[in-house]
Amino acid sequence: MFTYRKNIDEEKRKELETQRKASTDEMTGVYTKKATERIIDGVLCGKLQGSYSFFIIDIDNFKQANDLHGHIFGDYCIREFVERLKKFCREDDIIGRIGGDEFVVFGTISDEEGARRKAARLCQKLDTICEDSGSCWKMSVSVGIALAPQHGRSFAMLYEKADKALYQTKDKGKNGYTVYEEKE
Template sequence: MAYYPLKINDWIMCYSIDADVAQESYTVIISLGYLLFTLFVLGLLVLLYTIFNINKKHQKNLLEYVKKDALTGIKNKETLKTEITNYLAKDKSQHAGALFMIDVDNFKMVNDLNGHVIGDEVLKAFGTLLKESFAIDDIVGRAGGDEFIVFVKEIEDEIQAQKKADEVCQKIREIYIEDFKGSISCSIGIAFYPKHGITFKTLYNLADQALYQTKNRGRNGYTCYIEK
């Protein structure tokens, strides 16, 4: 039942309609409310999922950034140590590998003659060249200053490592940097796995000894560690 005042002599018009007809408009409103609520929940879930993915991607990028050397974009010292140590610990086949230690020759003189800005460009060029010169599975990074490390996971023999060292030395001599004064070269020391050691620390120390033999001979070349 419903009524409507006519405002004439206090008359009131009363009328009645079927209950189902009366409820139709409310049913539509309720259904629309459910639909809007469902859409709201779905939209909220999509928003949360998007935020989660963006946050996950951001965390991944942050972790990758932390693992890299800020100047050269290759692995930093801590990442180098961790990845090489983990590889050596998990490697059961002990397939021949090699640790290369590579230093920029006379880097202090490079900075003195050209300034630190161009000195940084030299280091960047070194990092790019090393990354491009070795296989994608090899571990390439900057240990700090002008010192770089490469761990080659699989080599056929020591002759192959020597050829690679020769190739790297040649490519580094050909690096071109605008307004650079002087020449660019490198010294390399190589220790072999598992022949000379099966831990990062041992291989690092022996490659370092070989590196200083190269420097003592006048730099611009490589030396393979020889057991005494």
């Protein structure tokens, strides 16, 4: 009986490890889009403890890094970006890769002004030079922000509104952020 129990524990450990690996992006180690959506919806469907910010972060002109220096360098830049992002974020922030060079950060905030301050610091932190093996490329980001519960109580609603704000940032020249505003 003891051996049988031990095997069940080992199987459960392996199953949990497999689930964890399936939920994370192999190259960056952050959550996949589906895992990010599932986790954020899990937070939002419960009793909310305050306010949350939902950032969509797009690396500006990322295709240029690949076109000028190759995809290996582009992958290096993505990994550098994620390392800087992880150092910037709090331990309880949810970080996910939702596309090639698009990421989400979801976490608690004090108010809209707190989200703006965080976005400004993030843009400053990620406005940098990415260098590896003689290749060099200037990296910056555009950020779109939605707030919960004001702008929605689901991943889909926040994603839609933050995406609209992201495109406003791009229209203003990139390398900055925009908080979603309801149009009347």
